[in-house]
Amino acid sequence: MDKKNFPIFKNAKFQGSISHGSGSQEKDFIYLDSSATTQKPQVVIDEIKKVYENYNANVFRGLYRISEEATSMYEETRKAVADFINAETSEIIFTKNTTESLNTVVYSFAKSILKKGDNVLLSEMEHHSNIVPWQILQKEIGFNILYLEVDKSGQFTNLDLITQKEPKIVSVVHISNVLGVINDVKKITKMAKDVGSYVIIDGAQAVGHIGVDVKTIDCDFYAFSAHKMMGPTGVGVLYGRKELLDKMEPLYGGGEMILSVSKDSCTFKDAPYKFEAGTPNFVDIIAFRKSIEYINDLGISNIHKYIKDLSTYTHYQLSTLKEVEIYGDSRDTGIISFNISGVHPHDVATFLDEDNIAIRAGHHCAQVLMKKFNVQALSRVSLYIYNDKSDINALVKSLSKIIDYYK
Amino acid sequence: MDNQMIRAYLMDLYKNPKNYGVIKDHNLVLHGENPVCGDNITLYIKKDKKKIIDISFESEGCIISKAATSILTDKIKGKYIDDIDIDFFNEVREDLMVELSLSRIKCAELSFSIIDKGKKEF
Numbered sequence: 001m002d003k004k005n006f007p008i009f010k011n012a013k014f015q016g017s018i019s020h021g022s023g024s025q026e027k028d029f030i031y032l033d034s035s036a037t038t039q040k041p042q043v044v045i046d047e048i049k050k051v052y053e054n055y056n057a058n059v060f061r062g063l064y065r066i067s068e069e070a071t072s073m074y075e076e077t078r079k080a081v082a083d084f085i086n087a088e089t090s091e092i093i094f095t096k097n098t099t100e101s102l103n104t105v106v107y108s109f110a111k112s113i114l115k116k117g118d119n120v121l122l123s124e125m126e127h128h129s130n131i132v133p134w135q136i137l138q139k140e141i142g143f144n145i146l147y148l149e150v151d152k153s154g155q156f157t158n159l160d161l162i163t164q165k166e167p168k169i170v171s172v173v174h175i176s177n178v179l180g181v182i183n184d185v186k187k188i189t190k191m192a193k194d195v196g197s198y199v200i201i202d203g204a205q206a207v208g209h210i211g212v213d214v215k216t217i218d219c220d221f222y223a224f225s226a227h228k229m230m231g232p233t234g235v236g237v238l239y240g241r242k243e244l245l246d247k248m249e250p251l252y253g254g255g256e257m258i259l260s261v262s263k264d265s266c267t268f269k270d271a272p273y274k275f276e277a278g279t280p281n282f283v284d285i286i287a288f289r290k291s292i293e294y295i296n297d298l299g300i301s302n303i304h305k306y307i308k309d310l311s312t313y314t315h316y317q318l319s320t321l322k323e324v325e326i327y328g329d330s331r332d333t334g335i336i337s338f339n340i341s342g343v344h345p346h347d348v349a350t351f352l353d354e355d356n357i358a359i360r361a362g363h364h365c366a367q368v369l370m371k372k373f374n375v376q377a378l379s380r381v382s383l384y385i386y387n388d389k390s391d392i393n394a395l396v397k398s399l400s401k402i403i404d405y406y407k
Numbered sequence: 408m409d410n411q412m413i414r415a416y417l418m419d420l421y422k423n424p425k426n427y428g429v430i431k432d433h434n435l436v437l438h439g440e441n442p443v444c445g446d447n448i449t450l451y452i453k454k455d456k457k458k459i460i461d462i463s464f465e466s467e468g469c470i471i472s473k474a475a476t477s478i479l480t481d482k483i484k485g486k487y488i489d490d491i492d493i494d495f496f497n498e499v500r501e502d503l504m505v506e507l508s509l510s511r512i513k514c515a516e517l518s519f520s521i522i523d524k525g526k527k528e529f
Contacts (some may be wrong), residue, residue, distance in 0.1 A: 100426030119485070344469035346444055346514065362444050376467060 001298070001306055001385040007384070014356040022083035022256050028384030030391045035205055035335055036360055037227045041294050044230060047287040059282045060256050065140065074282050076271075077289040079236055084292050085222065086213040087101035091245065093238040093272040094285055098204040099129040101223035101238035102171075104275060105200050106133040109221070109240075110169055113198070116142040121197070123148035123156065123183075124372050125176040128365040130202045134171070150372060154328035156179035159191065166195040174206035178364045178378065179328030180311070182210065189218050200242075204228055207237075208291075209307065209333060209384075211300045214239050214311045229330035230384075232284035238275070245271035252277040295371040303385055307334040310383050310392070317396045318342045323403050327378060334383025337364070340399065343406055345379040348399070355398040408445040413504045421470040424477035426484075435528055438522035443512055446472045448518050450480070450525075457529050469514055471503065476518035478502045483522065488529040491522060505508050 012029035031039060057067035059074045075089070082089045095101045114120070120134055124147050134145055135215050146165055148156045156358060162170065170192040172220065175182050189199045200221040206212055214222050221244075226235035240248075250257055254277035254366025259267040268274040295303065312331045318324045318338060327337045340348055345361035352359055360380045363370045370376065381395065408416065409493055428488055433451035440447040446468030453461040462480045477498045496519040500507065507515055 344444075344446075346446075346469040346471075346511070350469075350511065370445070376447075 001303075001388075003208060003386045003388070005043075006039045006386050007042055007045065008039050008058055012356075017354060026078055026284070027392075028130075029356040030355075030394050032357060032359045032381040032383065032387065032391065032395060034384035034387075035228070035380065037233065038198055038230045038384050038399070039386060040230055040232070041291070043294060044232065044287050044290045047290045048232060048283060051283045051286050055286070056283070062301055065131050067245075070282060070286070072285045073278070073286045073289075077292075078286050080289045080292045083213075084296070085207065085239060086215045087239050088242060090271055091239055091242050093240065093245075093275045095236035095238055095275075096234055096281065097225045097227075097236040098202060098225045099236070101221075101225075101236045102129050102200070102202060103133045104238055104251050105171075105221045105223070105240070106137055108251045109198075109244065111133075111137055111141070112249065114141050114143045119146055119165045119167040120144065121146045121148065121161060121165065121170045121172075121192075122330045123172045124150045124364065125154070125179060125181070125369050126171075127177055127202065127204070128367070130173060130200075131368060144166075145397065147368070150179075150369065152328075152373075154179035154330055156183070159188065162188070162191045163195055164196070167192070169200065170197045171200035171202070173202040173204075173211065174212070175203075175333055175335070176328070176330075176366075176369075177335065178337050178366050178369055178380065179204050180326055180333040180337075180382075181330040182206070182279050182332050185219065186217050193218065205333070205335065208295055208300075208303075210304045220244055226284070226288040226291065229291055230294060231288040234281045235288050235377075237285045240271070242271070245275075248275075250277065254278045264302040276398060298385065306385060307383055308332055308388060309371075310334060310389070311336065314381060314383065314392045314395075315391055317392050318399075321399060321403060325400070327373060327375075334387070335380065335381045336382070337378040339375065339378055340406075343402060345377040348402060351402045351405075352395070355394065357395055357398055359395075408504065411522065416504065417470055417474050417492055420474035420477045424464075424473050425481040426463045427475065428463050428464065430461050433461075433463070435525070437521050437525040437528065439516050439517055439524070441468075441472070443513060444469070445511075446514060446517055448472065448476055448517070448521060450521055454488075454529060457489060458484055459488060464518070466518075468517070471505075471507065471511055471514040472511065472517055474503060475499050475515040479518045479522070488522075488526055489525075 014027045056069045057070050059071040078092050080088050082092050117401040149158050151157050192199045200220040201219045203224040207224040220241045227233040257274045257277040311334045323340050349361035362377050430451050433453050435452040437450040448466040451463045
Protein backbone atom coordinates (compact mmCIF):
# COMPACT_ATOMS: atom_id res chain seq x y z
CA MET A 1 0.00 0.00 0.00
CA ASP A 2 1.46 3.33 -1.08
CA LYS A 3 5.13 3.17 -0.03
CA LYS A 4 5.83 5.83 -2.67
CA ASN A 5 3.76 8.40 -0.75
CA PHE A 6 6.21 8.28 2.19
CA PRO A 7 9.36 10.25 1.33
CA ILE A 8 11.48 8.62 4.03
CA PHE A 9 11.71 5.46 1.95
CA LYS A 10 13.38 7.44 -0.84
CA ASN A 11 15.65 9.32 1.53
CA ALA A 12 16.77 6.79 4.13
CA LYS A 13 18.47 4.34 1.80
CA PHE A 14 21.80 3.17 3.12
CA GLN A 15 25.08 2.50 1.38
CA GLY A 16 25.82 -0.78 3.10
CA SER A 17 29.47 -1.61 3.41
CA ILE A 18 29.82 -3.81 6.44
CA SER A 19 26.96 -6.19 6.15
CA HIS A 20 27.99 -9.78 6.39
CA GLY A 21 30.64 -9.39 3.74
CA SER A 22 28.17 -8.50 1.01
CA GLY A 23 30.16 -5.46 -0.04
CA SER A 24 28.88 -1.98 -0.68
CA GLN A 25 25.38 -1.78 -2.04
CA GLU A 26 22.38 0.47 -1.67
CA LYS A 27 19.92 -0.93 0.80
CA ASP A 28 16.29 0.10 0.97
CA PHE A 29 15.05 1.40 4.31
CA ILE A 30 12.88 -1.29 5.86
CA TYR A 31 10.92 0.23 8.69
CA LEU A 32 9.40 -2.27 11.11
CA ASP A 33 8.98 -0.02 14.14
CA SER A 34 5.63 1.67 13.53
CA SER A 35 4.42 1.00 17.07
CA ALA A 36 7.08 3.45 18.21
CA THR A 37 6.04 5.98 15.60
CA THR A 38 4.61 5.74 12.11
CA GLN A 39 6.17 7.30 9.04
CA LYS A 40 4.46 10.36 7.55
CA PRO A 41 2.92 10.61 4.11
CA GLN A 42 3.89 13.53 1.90
CA VAL A 43 0.49 15.21 2.39
CA VAL A 44 1.06 15.53 6.15
CA ILE A 45 4.60 16.87 5.71
CA ASP A 46 3.40 19.34 3.05
CA GLU A 47 0.60 20.56 5.29
CA ILE A 48 3.01 21.44 8.12
CA LYS A 49 5.04 23.54 5.68
CA LYS A 50 1.89 25.08 4.22
CA VAL A 51 0.58 26.17 7.63
CA TYR A 52 3.89 27.78 8.60
CA GLU A 53 4.09 29.53 5.24
CA ASN A 54 0.47 30.69 5.04
CA TYR A 55 -1.42 30.56 8.31
CA ASN A 56 1.10 31.02 11.11
CA ALA A 57 -0.79 33.09 13.67
CA ASN A 58 -1.70 32.12 17.20
CA VAL A 59 -5.08 30.44 17.41
CA PHE A 60 -8.00 32.03 19.32
CA ARG A 61 -6.06 35.22 20.06
CA GLY A 62 -5.74 37.25 16.90
CA LEU A 63 -8.57 39.43 15.68
CA TYR A 64 -7.29 39.24 12.15
CA ARG A 65 -7.87 37.05 9.16
CA ILE A 66 -4.84 34.73 9.35
CA SER A 67 -5.41 33.96 13.03
CA GLU A 68 -9.06 33.28 12.42
CA GLU A 69 -8.20 30.97 9.54
CA ALA A 70 -5.69 29.10 11.72
CA THR A 71 -8.31 28.83 14.48
CA SER A 72 -10.90 27.49 12.13
CA MET A 73 -8.44 24.90 10.72
CA TYR A 74 -7.53 23.92 14.28
CA GLU A 75 -11.20 23.31 15.05
CA GLU A 76 -11.63 21.40 11.79
CA THR A 77 -9.09 18.88 13.08
CA ARG A 78 -11.06 18.58 16.32
CA LYS A 79 -14.14 17.83 14.23
CA ALA A 80 -12.24 15.28 12.11
CA VAL A 81 -10.93 13.55 15.26
CA ALA A 82 -14.38 13.53 16.85
CA ASP A 83 -15.95 12.03 13.72
CA PHE A 84 -13.14 9.50 13.44
CA ILE A 85 -13.86 7.96 16.86
CA ASN A 86 -17.58 8.84 17.01
CA ALA A 87 -17.38 11.53 19.70
CA GLU A 88 -18.61 15.13 20.02
CA THR A 89 -16.14 17.95 19.37
CA SER A 90 -16.60 19.17 22.96
CA GLU A 91 -15.27 15.80 24.11
CA ILE A 92 -11.93 16.05 22.26
CA ILE A 93 -8.98 17.58 24.12
CA PHE A 94 -5.65 18.13 22.40
CA THR A 95 -2.61 17.18 24.47
CA LYS A 96 0.99 16.53 23.52
CA ASN A 97 0.83 12.72 23.54
CA THR A 98 -0.96 9.69 24.98
CA THR A 99 1.09 9.96 28.16
CA GLU A 100 -0.15 13.50 28.78
CA SER A 101 -3.70 12.41 27.97
CA LEU A 102 -3.52 9.64 30.59
CA ASN A 103 -1.88 11.92 33.15
CA THR A 104 -4.67 14.45 32.59
CA VAL A 105 -7.24 11.79 33.51
CA VAL A 106 -5.21 10.68 36.54
CA TYR A 107 -4.76 14.17 37.98
CA SER A 108 -7.88 16.01 36.81
CA PHE A 109 -10.32 13.17 37.30
CA ALA A 110 -9.06 10.19 39.30
CA LYS A 111 -7.43 12.32 41.98
CA SER A 112 -10.78 13.92 42.82
CA ILE A 113 -12.69 10.65 43.21
CA LEU A 114 -10.18 8.21 44.71
CA LYS A 115 -9.89 7.63 48.43
CA LYS A 116 -7.62 5.52 50.61
CA GLY A 117 -8.57 1.87 50.31
CA ASP A 118 -10.22 2.19 46.87
CA ASN A 119 -9.19 -0.20 44.11
CA VAL A 120 -7.77 0.81 40.73
CA LEU A 121 -7.53 -1.99 38.20
CA LEU A 122 -4.81 -2.00 35.52
CA SER A 123 -3.35 -4.91 33.57
CA GLU A 124 0.04 -6.57 33.33
CA MET A 125 0.32 -5.59 29.67
CA GLU A 126 0.10 -1.84 30.32
CA HIS A 127 2.66 0.58 28.97
CA HIS A 128 4.48 2.46 31.73
CA SER A 129 2.38 5.50 30.87
CA ASN A 130 -0.65 3.68 32.28
CA ILE A 131 1.16 2.43 35.40
CA VAL A 132 3.54 5.11 36.61
CA PRO A 133 1.03 8.01 36.94
CA TRP A 134 -1.17 5.72 39.07
CA GLN A 135 1.78 4.76 41.27
CA ILE A 136 2.67 8.42 41.78
CA LEU A 137 -0.91 9.27 42.78
CA GLN A 138 -1.09 6.13 44.92
CA LYS A 139 1.69 7.51 47.14
CA GLU A 140 -0.45 10.58 47.78
CA ILE A 141 -3.81 8.90 48.36
CA GLY A 142 -3.12 5.30 49.35
CA PHE A 143 -5.50 3.39 47.04
CA ASN A 144 -4.76 -0.18 45.89
CA ILE A 145 -3.50 -0.99 42.40
CA LEU A 146 -4.62 -4.38 41.12
CA TYR A 147 -3.63 -6.05 37.86
CA LEU A 148 -5.45 -8.16 35.31
CA GLU A 149 -3.09 -11.05 34.65
CA VAL A 150 -1.94 -12.09 31.19
CA ASP A 151 -1.20 -15.63 30.00
CA LYS A 152 1.42 -16.65 27.42
CA SER A 153 -1.02 -16.27 24.55
CA GLY A 154 -1.77 -12.69 25.61
CA GLN A 155 -5.24 -13.19 27.09
CA PHE A 156 -6.48 -11.90 30.44
CA THR A 157 -6.98 -14.77 32.89
CA ASN A 158 -8.76 -13.08 35.79
CA LEU A 159 -11.37 -10.69 34.38
CA ASP A 160 -13.59 -11.71 37.29
CA LEU A 161 -11.42 -9.43 39.41
CA ILE A 162 -13.69 -6.65 38.13
CA THR A 163 -16.79 -8.13 39.77
CA GLN A 164 -14.89 -9.35 42.82
CA LYS A 165 -13.01 -6.18 43.68
CA GLU A 166 -15.41 -3.57 42.29
CA PRO A 167 -12.62 -1.15 41.36
CA LYS A 168 -13.48 2.52 41.26
CA ILE A 169 -11.45 2.83 38.07
CA VAL A 170 -10.47 0.34 35.38
CA SER A 171 -7.71 1.56 33.08
CA VAL A 172 -6.53 -0.83 30.36
CA VAL A 173 -4.82 -0.84 27.01
CA HIS A 174 -6.82 -1.43 23.81
CA ILE A 175 -3.97 -3.04 21.82
CA SER A 176 -0.85 -4.24 23.64
CA ASN A 177 2.32 -2.58 22.32
CA VAL A 178 4.21 -5.83 22.99
CA LEU A 179 1.81 -8.67 22.28
CA GLY A 180 -0.33 -7.01 19.63
CA VAL A 181 -3.43 -8.53 21.16
CA ILE A 182 -6.68 -6.57 20.75
CA ASN A 183 -8.41 -6.54 24.11
CA ASP A 184 -12.18 -6.79 24.20
CA VAL A 185 -12.54 -3.32 25.71
CA LYS A 186 -16.29 -3.30 25.07
CA LYS A 187 -16.77 -6.37 27.24
CA ILE A 188 -14.37 -5.07 29.90
CA THR A 189 -16.19 -1.73 29.96
CA LYS A 190 -19.57 -3.47 30.32
CA MET A 191 -18.29 -5.58 33.22
CA ALA A 192 -16.77 -2.50 34.85
CA LYS A 193 -19.89 -0.35 34.40
CA ASP A 194 -21.99 -3.13 35.95
CA VAL A 195 -20.08 -2.63 39.20
CA GLY A 196 -20.03 1.17 38.91
CA SER A 197 -16.41 1.64 37.73
CA TYR A 198 -15.13 4.40 35.50
CA VAL A 199 -13.25 3.13 32.47
CA ILE A 200 -10.16 4.57 30.80
CA ILE A 201 -8.73 3.07 27.60
CA ASP A 202 -5.18 3.59 26.32
CA GLY A 203 -5.67 3.49 22.57
CA ALA A 204 -2.17 4.51 21.45
CA GLN A 205 -1.73 1.40 19.27
CA ALA A 206 -5.37 1.13 18.20
CA VAL A 207 -6.54 4.35 16.55
CA GLY A 208 -5.59 4.35 12.88
CA HIS A 209 -5.06 0.59 12.99
CA ILE A 210 -8.55 -0.73 13.79
CA GLY A 211 -11.92 1.01 13.82
CA VAL A 212 -12.48 2.73 17.17
CA ASP A 213 -15.91 3.93 18.27
CA VAL A 214 -15.92 5.36 21.79
CA LYS A 215 -19.72 5.31 22.00
CA THR A 216 -19.85 1.59 21.18
CA ILE A 217 -17.05 0.84 23.65
CA ASP A 218 -18.92 3.07 26.13
CA CYS A 219 -15.71 4.01 27.99
CA ASP A 220 -15.37 7.26 29.94
CA PHE A 221 -11.96 8.26 28.61
CA TYR A 222 -9.91 7.22 25.60
CA ALA A 223 -6.31 8.35 24.97
CA PHE A 224 -4.20 8.24 21.82
CA SER A 225 -1.47 9.99 19.79
CA ALA A 226 -1.38 11.48 16.29
CA HIS A 227 2.16 10.30 15.54
CA LYS A 228 1.18 6.62 15.73
CA MET A 229 -1.37 7.15 12.94
CA MET A 230 0.79 8.99 10.40
CA GLY A 231 0.21 12.39 12.03
CA PRO A 232 2.83 14.76 13.40
CA THR A 233 4.64 14.22 16.69
CA GLY A 234 3.66 16.35 19.67
CA VAL A 235 -0.08 15.88 19.29
CA GLY A 236 -2.11 13.69 21.62
CA VAL A 237 -5.83 13.31 22.06
CA LEU A 238 -7.93 12.73 25.12
CA TYR A 239 -11.55 11.81 24.60
CA GLY A 240 -13.64 12.32 27.73
CA ARG A 241 -17.33 11.87 28.30
CA LYS A 242 -18.88 15.35 28.26
CA GLU A 243 -20.57 15.20 31.65
CA LEU A 244 -17.31 14.14 33.31
CA LEU A 245 -15.19 16.76 31.55
CA ASP A 246 -17.64 19.43 32.71
CA LYS A 247 -17.09 18.45 36.34
CA MET A 248 -13.31 18.14 36.13
CA GLU A 249 -10.79 20.77 37.17
CA PRO A 250 -8.10 21.65 34.62
CA LEU A 251 -4.63 20.16 35.03
CA TYR A 252 -2.79 23.28 33.86
CA GLY A 253 -3.75 26.89 34.35
CA GLY A 254 -2.70 29.61 31.94
CA GLY A 255 -3.58 31.50 28.83
CA GLU A 256 -6.72 30.89 26.79
CA MET A 257 -8.30 28.43 29.22
CA ILE A 258 -9.99 31.13 31.34
CA LEU A 259 -13.10 33.26 31.06
CA SER A 260 -11.93 35.87 33.54
CA VAL A 261 -9.10 36.42 35.99
CA SER A 262 -8.96 38.77 38.96
CA LYS A 263 -6.36 39.11 41.71
CA ASP A 264 -8.26 36.64 43.86
CA SER A 265 -9.91 34.17 41.52
CA CYS A 266 -10.59 33.00 38.01
CA THR A 267 -13.27 31.21 36.03
CA PHE A 268 -12.57 28.63 33.37
CA LYS A 269 -13.87 28.12 29.86
CA ASP A 270 -15.97 25.05 29.16
CA ALA A 271 -14.42 21.76 28.09
CA PRO A 272 -12.42 21.10 26.01
CA TYR A 273 -10.85 24.57 26.16
CA LYS A 274 -10.25 24.61 29.91
CA PHE A 275 -7.86 21.70 29.36
CA GLU A 276 -5.83 23.42 26.63
CA ALA A 277 -3.85 26.05 28.51
CA GLY A 278 -1.22 28.04 26.65
CA THR A 279 -0.46 28.13 22.95
CA PRO A 280 -1.26 24.68 21.59
CA ASN A 281 0.81 22.86 18.99
CA PHE A 282 -1.60 24.24 16.43
CA VAL A 283 0.53 23.75 13.32
CA ASP A 284 0.88 20.03 13.93
CA ILE A 285 -2.72 19.74 15.08
CA ILE A 286 -3.89 21.33 11.82
CA ALA A 287 -1.66 18.93 9.85
CA PHE A 288 -3.01 15.99 11.87
CA ARG A 289 -6.26 16.29 9.90
CA LYS A 290 -4.39 15.24 6.75
CA SER A 291 -3.42 11.93 8.32
CA ILE A 292 -7.03 11.27 9.34
CA GLU A 293 -8.13 12.05 5.78
CA TYR A 294 -5.41 9.77 4.45
CA ILE A 295 -6.70 6.94 6.65
CA ASN A 296 -10.31 7.66 5.71
CA ASP A 297 -9.43 7.60 2.01
CA LEU A 298 -7.87 4.15 2.39
CA GLY A 299 -10.66 2.99 4.71
CA ILE A 300 -9.89 1.83 8.25
CA SER A 301 -11.29 -1.66 7.64
CA ASN A 302 -9.05 -2.03 4.55
CA ILE A 303 -6.07 -0.92 6.63
CA HIS A 304 -6.87 -3.42 9.37
CA LYS A 305 -7.32 -6.26 6.88
CA TYR A 306 -4.09 -5.40 5.07
CA ILE A 307 -2.07 -5.39 8.31
CA LYS A 308 -3.76 -8.54 9.58
CA ASP A 309 -2.87 -10.42 6.39
CA LEU A 310 0.71 -9.17 6.51
CA SER A 311 0.90 -10.12 10.19
CA THR A 312 -0.21 -13.67 9.40
CA TYR A 313 2.46 -13.82 6.69
CA THR A 314 5.09 -12.50 9.13
CA HIS A 315 4.13 -15.05 11.80
CA TYR A 316 4.41 -17.81 9.24
CA GLN A 317 7.78 -16.64 7.91
CA LEU A 318 9.23 -16.21 11.40
CA SER A 319 7.99 -19.67 12.37
CA THR A 320 10.23 -21.15 9.64
CA LEU A 321 13.20 -20.12 11.79
CA LYS A 322 13.25 -22.65 14.62
CA GLU A 323 15.42 -20.42 16.83
CA VAL A 324 12.70 -17.74 16.91
CA GLU A 325 10.22 -17.75 19.77
CA ILE A 326 7.19 -15.50 19.33
CA TYR A 327 5.46 -14.04 22.41
CA GLY A 328 1.66 -13.97 22.25
CA ASP A 329 -0.63 -15.58 19.71
CA SER A 330 -2.27 -12.53 18.19
CA ARG A 331 -2.24 -12.16 14.43
CA ASP A 332 -4.87 -9.43 14.49
CA THR A 333 -2.43 -6.53 14.49
CA GLY A 334 1.00 -5.91 13.08
CA ILE A 335 2.81 -6.13 16.43
CA ILE A 336 4.98 -9.22 16.83
CA SER A 337 7.48 -9.67 19.66
CA PHE A 338 10.08 -12.41 19.58
CA ASN A 339 13.42 -13.58 20.79
CA ILE A 340 16.13 -15.60 19.09
CA SER A 341 17.56 -18.15 21.47
CA GLY A 342 21.09 -17.23 22.47
CA VAL A 343 21.05 -13.78 20.85
CA HIS A 344 20.41 -10.63 22.86
CA PRO A 345 17.65 -8.45 21.34
CA HIS A 346 20.01 -5.45 21.21
CA ASP A 347 22.38 -7.48 19.08
CA VAL A 348 19.48 -8.54 16.85
CA ALA A 349 18.57 -4.88 16.34
CA THR A 350 22.17 -3.84 15.70
CA PHE A 351 22.74 -6.64 13.16
CA LEU A 352 19.47 -5.82 11.37
CA ASP A 353 20.45 -2.16 11.26
CA GLU A 354 23.42 -3.13 9.12
CA ASP A 355 20.89 -4.29 6.55
CA ASN A 356 18.97 -1.01 7.04
CA ILE A 357 16.13 -2.81 8.80
CA ALA A 358 14.68 -0.94 11.78
CA ILE A 359 13.07 -2.88 14.61
CA ARG A 360 12.66 -2.17 18.32
CA ALA A 361 14.58 -4.08 20.97
CA GLY A 362 14.23 -3.58 24.69
CA HIS A 363 11.56 -3.68 27.35
CA HIS A 364 9.09 -1.62 25.31
CA CYS A 365 8.14 0.46 28.37
CA ALA A 366 6.37 -2.65 29.64
CA GLN A 367 8.62 -3.97 32.39
CA VAL A 368 5.70 -5.50 34.30
CA LEU A 369 5.01 -7.74 31.30
CA MET A 370 8.72 -8.49 30.77
CA LYS A 371 8.96 -9.71 34.37
CA LYS A 372 5.83 -11.82 33.92
CA PHE A 373 7.38 -13.49 30.87
CA ASN A 374 10.73 -13.69 32.64
CA VAL A 375 12.66 -11.95 29.88
CA GLN A 376 15.02 -8.98 30.05
CA ALA A 377 14.08 -7.70 26.65
CA LEU A 378 12.34 -8.63 23.43
CA SER A 379 12.75 -7.82 19.77
CA ARG A 380 9.63 -6.38 18.20
CA VAL A 381 8.47 -5.99 14.65
CA SER A 382 5.53 -3.66 14.09
CA LEU A 383 3.87 -3.16 10.73
CA TYR A 384 1.87 -0.47 9.06
CA ILE A 385 0.36 0.22 5.67
CA TYR A 386 3.66 1.00 3.92
CA ASN A 387 5.07 -2.44 4.73
CA ASP A 388 4.75 -5.36 2.36
CA LYS A 389 5.86 -8.97 1.97
CA SER A 390 9.23 -7.96 0.53
CA ASP A 391 10.03 -6.23 3.86
CA ILE A 392 9.25 -9.43 5.74
CA ASN A 393 11.31 -11.50 3.31
CA ALA A 394 14.27 -9.18 3.87
CA LEU A 395 13.79 -9.42 7.63
CA VAL A 396 13.75 -13.20 7.60
CA LYS A 397 16.79 -13.33 5.33
CA SER A 398 18.72 -11.02 7.65
CA LEU A 399 17.60 -12.92 10.77
CA SER A 400 18.78 -16.19 9.21
CA LYS A 401 22.23 -14.66 8.69
CA ILE A 402 22.33 -13.64 12.36
CA ILE A 403 21.31 -17.11 13.49
CA ASP A 404 24.00 -18.68 11.28
CA TYR A 405 26.54 -16.26 12.65
CA TYR A 406 25.87 -17.30 16.24
CA LYS A 407 26.14 -21.02 15.47
CA MET B 408 41.39 -5.31 10.88
CA ASP B 409 38.43 -5.21 8.55
CA ASN B 410 34.87 -5.29 9.77
CA GLN B 411 34.52 -9.01 9.36
CA MET B 412 37.57 -9.59 11.53
CA ILE B 413 36.39 -7.13 14.17
CA ARG B 414 33.08 -8.88 14.30
CA ALA B 415 34.74 -12.27 14.68
CA TYR B 416 36.96 -10.84 17.44
CA LEU B 417 33.93 -9.46 19.34
CA MET B 418 31.99 -12.67 18.84
CA ASP B 419 34.91 -14.62 20.27
CA LEU B 420 35.00 -12.36 23.34
CA TYR B 421 31.24 -12.89 23.69
CA LYS B 422 31.41 -16.66 23.41
CA ASN B 423 34.66 -17.07 25.33
CA PRO B 424 34.91 -14.09 27.68
CA LYS B 425 37.94 -13.80 29.91
CA ASN B 426 37.46 -13.88 33.69
CA TYR B 427 33.98 -15.34 33.41
CA GLY B 428 32.51 -17.18 36.39
CA VAL B 429 32.89 -16.88 40.15
CA ILE B 430 36.34 -16.79 41.70
CA LYS B 431 36.38 -18.80 44.90
CA ASP B 432 38.04 -16.46 47.37
CA HIS B 433 36.30 -13.20 46.43
CA ASN B 434 35.62 -10.78 49.26
CA LEU B 435 33.54 -8.18 47.40
CA VAL B 436 30.55 -8.60 45.10
CA LEU B 437 29.30 -5.67 43.01
CA HIS B 438 26.19 -5.79 40.88
CA GLY B 439 24.60 -3.43 38.40
CA GLU B 440 21.87 -3.31 35.78
CA ASN B 441 21.10 -1.26 32.72
CA PRO B 442 17.45 -0.28 33.20
CA VAL B 443 17.04 0.38 29.49
CA CYS B 444 17.72 -3.15 28.30
CA GLY B 445 17.86 -5.24 31.47
CA ASP B 446 21.53 -6.17 30.99
CA ASN B 447 23.02 -7.12 34.33
CA ILE B 448 26.52 -7.81 35.51
CA THR B 449 27.88 -9.18 38.78
CA LEU B 450 31.56 -8.61 39.54
CA TYR B 451 33.40 -10.89 41.99
CA ILE B 452 36.48 -9.21 43.39
CA LYS B 453 39.31 -10.45 45.57
CA LYS B 454 40.76 -7.32 47.13
CA ASP B 455 43.52 -6.53 49.51
CA LYS B 456 42.82 -3.11 50.95
CA LYS B 457 42.76 -0.89 47.85
CA LYS B 458 44.24 -3.42 45.46
CA ILE B 459 42.25 -5.64 43.09
CA ILE B 460 44.07 -8.96 43.37
CA ASP B 461 41.66 -10.87 41.18
CA ILE B 462 38.32 -10.24 39.48
CA SER B 463 35.70 -12.24 37.60
CA PHE B 464 32.17 -11.67 36.38
CA GLU B 465 28.84 -13.17 35.45
CA SER B 466 26.44 -11.36 33.17
CA GLU B 467 23.35 -11.44 31.05
CA GLY B 468 23.56 -9.11 28.12
CA CYS B 469 24.55 -8.31 24.59
CA ILE B 470 27.83 -8.81 22.74
CA ILE B 471 29.06 -5.31 23.53
CA SER B 472 28.37 -5.52 27.25
CA LYS B 473 30.02 -8.92 27.65
CA ALA B 474 33.02 -8.09 25.46
CA ALA B 475 33.54 -4.78 27.30
CA THR B 476 33.40 -6.49 30.69
CA SER B 477 35.86 -9.11 29.53
CA ILE B 478 38.31 -6.40 28.42
CA LEU B 479 37.78 -4.24 31.51
CA THR B 480 38.27 -7.03 34.04
CA ASP B 481 41.55 -7.92 32.33
CA LYS B 482 42.73 -4.32 32.45
CA ILE B 483 42.02 -3.65 36.11
CA LYS B 484 43.33 -6.89 37.56
CA GLY B 485 46.26 -6.07 39.81
CA LYS B 486 45.47 -2.34 39.82
CA TYR B 487 44.70 -0.06 42.76
CA ILE B 488 41.08 1.04 42.84
CA ASP B 489 41.97 4.73 43.19
CA ASP B 490 43.89 4.57 39.92
CA ILE B 491 40.88 3.35 37.95
CA ASP B 492 39.51 6.36 36.16
CA ILE B 493 37.68 7.19 32.93
CA ASP B 494 40.86 6.48 30.93
CA PHE B 495 40.34 2.79 31.63
CA PHE B 496 36.90 2.97 30.06
CA ASN B 497 38.25 4.92 27.10
CA GLU B 498 40.81 2.14 26.59
CA VAL B 499 38.01 -0.43 26.72
CA ARG B 500 36.19 1.49 24.01
CA GLU B 501 39.30 1.55 21.87
CA ASP B 502 39.84 -2.16 22.39
CA LEU B 503 36.28 -2.90 21.28
CA MET B 504 37.37 -1.48 17.91
CA VAL B 505 33.85 -0.52 16.84
CA GLU B 506 32.21 2.86 16.68
CA LEU B 507 29.48 2.68 19.31
CA SER B 508 26.21 4.44 18.71
CA LEU B 509 24.87 6.57 21.58
CA SER B 510 22.51 3.83 22.70
CA ARG B 511 25.22 1.17 22.62
CA ILE B 512 27.76 3.16 24.68
CA LYS B 513 25.57 2.34 27.69
CA CYS B 514 26.10 -1.36 26.98
CA ALA B 515 29.86 -0.93 27.03
CA GLU B 516 29.78 1.38 30.03
CA LEU B 517 27.88 -0.83 32.49
CA SER B 518 30.81 -2.76 33.97
CA PHE B 519 32.90 0.39 34.33
CA SER B 520 30.10 2.24 36.07
CA ILE B 521 29.64 -0.66 38.51
CA ILE B 522 33.34 -0.42 39.45
CA ASP B 523 33.15 3.36 39.61
CA LYS B 524 30.14 3.33 41.94
CA GLY B 525 31.70 0.50 43.97
CA LYS B 526 34.85 2.47 44.84
CA LYS B 527 33.48 3.29 48.28
CA GLU B 528 33.40 -0.43 49.09
CA PHE B 529 37.19 -0.56 49.04
